[in-house]
Amino acid sequence: MKLLLLAIPLLLVAVPGASGELEVFTNSKVYSTDHTLQMYGTGLPGENLVIRLFAPDDTIAKFDQITTGEDGSFNYNLLIWPDPSTNFPYGTYTVEVISTEQNGISERADIKFTSTTDLVGVPVERNLNTLVFAPETAAVHQSVRVFVQVTSDGLLIGNDPMLLLRTSHVHLPSGLSISLSNTFKTLHQGLYYVDYVTREEGTHVFHVVAFNQGTTSHGSSATNVLSQDIGGISDQIISLNSILDETSGELDTLKSEIESFDTTLARASIQIDENIGTIGEASSQLNALLLPIIASIGLIVALQITILARRR
CATH class of the missing domain: 2.60.40.1930 (Macroglobulin (MG2) domain)
Incomplete structure (x- = not known):
């Protein structure tokens, strides 16, 4: 006891x-x-x-x-x-x-x-902001890196992203939502990123939810997922430009040949004109030679007719 x-x-x-x-x-x-x-x-x-x-x-x-x-x-x-x-x-x-x-x-x-102590004008509250940066376009089944910036009253917040961004997710074109919790990594205090592999073609909306000291902030960004990325399209454009360059070169060669042919035609036309002039001169000379002969023949014929007339 x-x-x-x-x-x-x-x-x-x-x-x-x-x-x-x-x-x-x-x-x-x-x-x-x-x-x-x-x-x-x-x-x-x-x-x-x-x-x-x-x-x-x-x-x-x-x-x-x-x-x-x-x-x-x-x-x-x-x-x-x-x-x-x-x-x-x-x-x-x-x-x-x-x-x-x-x-x-x-x-x-x-x-x-703050700069003033007025309780009415300055409420005691936190201003939490979330910004999301995602590429505008991407290729299906390729990795997309999405960056997130979280600030409180304009200052970057350096909390653990597993706690700060644990309810973030991505909305797929099919209507499904996939959680991004435990996938974010810290790039710098208040700056985070996630590498997400796209699964479908269409618009993917990355919805990031930040929670810090009882305050929640939302941010979102959309990425249009295509069958191929801009790099593939760029390669095709480069190939097309190469083909167009070759075609342009061939057209330049053809143009040069046409210009050469035009020059040849011009020379031929000049030669034809010269030949026509030569023929004209030759015709004049021939006429000059033939006229006396024709006149002589006419005179002979006239004399013969006169002789025949007298004999009768």
Whole structure:
């Protein structure tokens, strides 16, 4: 009985740690340059807490470790917001406080760093964008590389694509959908790609779904799959151009021969004209020779007729 009575108080002491006593608050939801980001809340007495500030691209912009007071409370100025830069751009940040003694439980809070602290004009929300880049045309049964860019508040997100893009898929011309989960690879922080082998001819729509910190973004791009790719068509065009070049050369040769024939005809025409002129001159000369002879013959005939007439 004494052993049981001793065990009960020990169990009662362990309960507070198991219940997860951790509360985190910030002094504002929206901050601008020169404003102080103040963290306060409660944990276990004398507990070590890890504070991390995540930038919009999920990288750690600030890291600190503090210890709670005897009553478990803490109040800590994490940072004074600097001028916006590549390290501290405008956007939605996440503050996370992790307990080192309560099985690693954590609390998170989203805040906004912007040029104004107006809560009405600047809602605390994440702007997640997904862009998909796919070739316009491809050949069936060939690999197609599709690129994806995911940004949050304009910054590239470097999460694991198996988690970030796990519900992405491709719509086939037949109406079927094929999952692209576990197929994306990381090219660079926030840039991913997938190599997909086409199965059908027609339009393939790549539908990429990005999910990050409770926010979903969609992006899509279409590829028209043909029986052969542009490379094959280009080869045919090159072959056709070669045939056309040969035909053009033959036409040039024929044109040259025709021009030569025209020259020959022109020369023949000139020669014919010259021959006609020569014939004309010869005819004139012949006429000049024949006229006296004909006149002489006529005179002789006339004399003979006169002689015959006298004899009668």
